[in-house]
């Protein structure tokens with residue numbers, strides 16, 4: 001990759017020099033030297049240093065984030081790709097970034113670590129999220145230039161990873177784009193697979209209710225549940241997502257914005273497994289009709305305006321509910337190998353389906369965060385920062 005960049009630089013410089021010589025010659029001939037040399041400089045800009053665009057945490061949102069206010073796109077920094085010090089680390093060109101609901105929890109004042117687990121973003125500093133990049137230079141043993149790395153990446157075009165051991169060197173099945181490795185074949189897919197395997201205790205013929213079924217977590221949960229022979233009731237907030245949920249096997253798929261959740265559950269339940277991604281009123285309804293198992297995967301209805309307290313915890317006693325909250329990171333050591341062999345291969349072969357909502361350009365990050373929190377994303381939200 002760096003060779004390619006250097007090649008282009010050389011090419012540009014060679015073009016610059018030969019063009020300059022030519023210009024001087026023609027200047028001698030026609031007296032247009034000054035104006036022509038200005039144009040030549042404009043066309044053949046030397047490469048280093050170059051702009052390194054970043055997305056900065058600018059202000060704590062009151063409720064929903066405001067693109068351009070709570071996060072801002074900044075172009076004030078430059079980077080010299082060939083000479084910047086790595087101090088034993090690696091230089092990464094960021095290719096794709098995942099935009100996830102949990103990022104809202106990091107747009108906060110310092111504190112609240114117990115509730116959010118991840119520390120807040122630092123005001124004035126770049127955001128970070130799961131991403132994939134290509135290594136341009138490396139001083140770290142075992143990570144070569146040209147390798148692809150996955151992990152928590154900064155929201156900037158180029159970054160130096162001082163501790164590359166935190167990143168995973170990734171090989172790709174060529175049938176899957178890199179972006180899938182931060183979606184269905186990445187953290188959201190893992191969340192569904194690992195959480196389901198660990199806690200659902202699913203048995204053939206049981207009934208599951210899966211919320212946000214059109215997103216990457218819910219869609220994978222639907223497909224894993226169907227593999228286990230479970231009847232799936234799934235909800236989402238648009239007709240497009242309802243259609244997709246039916247395509248991937250949901251037995252009952254409905255739009256919670258136009259259909260009464262209680263009516264659907266009363267007709268199609270009772271439910272044995274409740275996969276809760278939403279919280280709030282949803283949780284109360286699911287609780288009321290749930291039999292033994294319930295998985296608390298997320299509470300997105302409260303991420304911007306505050307998570308509602310559980311209304312009637314006595315139901316847990318009365319119905320002998322098993323309520324499991326979990327974070328995917330804690331299940332990874334146990335299930336990572338099975339996930340790769342059982343899920344990633346099925347995604348590559350087309351047996352498992354996924355949807356993506358890809359936005360091009362780092363400057364759009366703020367809009368995509370808002371889309372995920374408002375539910376206007378149509379699939380796994382990804383920002384493509386650069387093409388290789």
Ligand SMILES: NC(=O)c1ccc[n+]([C@@H]2O[C@H](COP(=O)([O-])OP(=O)(O)OC[C@H]3O[C@@H](n4cnc5c(N)ncnc54)[C@H](OP(=O)(O)O)[C@@H]3O)[C@@H](O)[C@H]2O)c1
Pocket residue numbers: 100101102187188191212213214215216217218235236237238241277278296297298299300301302326327328329371372373374375376377379380381
């Ligand atoms: N426990 C873990 O380790 C873990 C890991 C990853 C994700 N999660 C959780 O899993 C859930 C889904 O994540 P994802 O990445 O798959 O998200 P996603 O589907 O890509 O995006 C979030 C979706 O949530 C829905 N939503 C937003 N506000 C809502 C509201 N007030 N009521 C109902 N639905 C609302 C929207 O879909 P609709 O069109 O359906 O409204 C939106 O598209 C989130 O709660 C997330 O925090 C947990």
